[in-house]
Amino acid sequence: MSTLLPFALAARNAGMENFIDSEALKKVIVCLSKEHAPPDPRYSMKRTLVGYGKGSAGERFAVPGIMAKALSSNDPKLAAQLQWVWNVCGNSLNIANRTMTGFEDFVLDRDLPAKASGWVSELDKKVPIHLLFLQGALFSSVRTL
Numbered sequence: 001m002s003t004l005l006p007f008a009l010a011a012r013n014a015g016m017e018n019f020i021d022s023e024a025l026k027k028v029i030v031c032l033s034k035e036h037a038p039p040d041p042r043y044s045m046k047r048t049l050v051g052y053g054k055g056s057a058g059e060r061f062a063v064p065g066i067m068a069k070a071l072s073s074n075d076p077k078l079a080a081q082l083q084w085v086w087n088v089c090g091n092s093l094n095i096a097n098r099t100m101t102g103f104e105d106f107v108l109d110r111d112l113p114a115k116a117s118g119w120v121s122e123l124d125k126k127v128p129i130h131l132l133f134l135q136g137a138l139f140s141s142v143r144t145l
Contacts, residue, residue, distance in 0.1 A: 001032060001063045002097035009070060009107065020070045026078060029067045033085045034119060046090035060092035065108045066100075072112055083114040 008019040019025055036047040042058065049059040065086035071079040086092070086108075093104045100107060 001028065002061065002095055002100070005063065005066055005070075006097060006099040009066075012070075020067075021074050026071075026075070029063065029082065030078070030119075033064050033082060033117075036085065036089060039088070044090065047085075047088045060089045060094055062086065062092050062095050062104065062108055064089070065091065066095070068112055068114075069107060069109045072109075076113070077115075080113045080115040081117040081119075083112045084116050087114050 004019075004025075008025065012018045012020050035049055037050045037057070039045040039047055040058070043060075046060065048057065049061070050057055064082040068079045068083035068086060071082070087110075091108075091110055093108070095101060095104065095107075
């Protein structure tokens with residue numbers, strides 16, 4: 001997502017195609033946002049992405065915060081949910097793409113309204129088992145893929 005977001009933002013801001021408001025992109029961002037573990041004492045009680053495949057646990061990115069700001073005027077409900085995810089992950093400024101490096105002050109806003117998502121546990125039998133934890137309580141929301 002960090003690779004696509006700069007181009008999606010640039011296209012929208014230039015008056016070209018608005019990929020930011022596409023339902024497909026929103027679904028991908030929500031799915032990614034649901035892949036955060038419960039608050040972890042190893043990471044100052046912040047939520048992080050779970051480790052899977054060859055990835056490492058403990059990663060935090062700014063993607064939910066970037067999308068929260070980008071969606072704040074057109075989809076304030078989803079923007080508040082993504083802002084909450086970014087907040088509980090410690091407001092990471094980590095943008096995993098050099099295209100946006102240095103633009104954190106323009107694409108992120110710590111002062112946007114945030115609201116817990118209310119997302120509930122899910123089960124998707126199409127892919128291998130993977131647990132995802134979201135809500136305020138330690139194991140209150142689990143997504144099993």
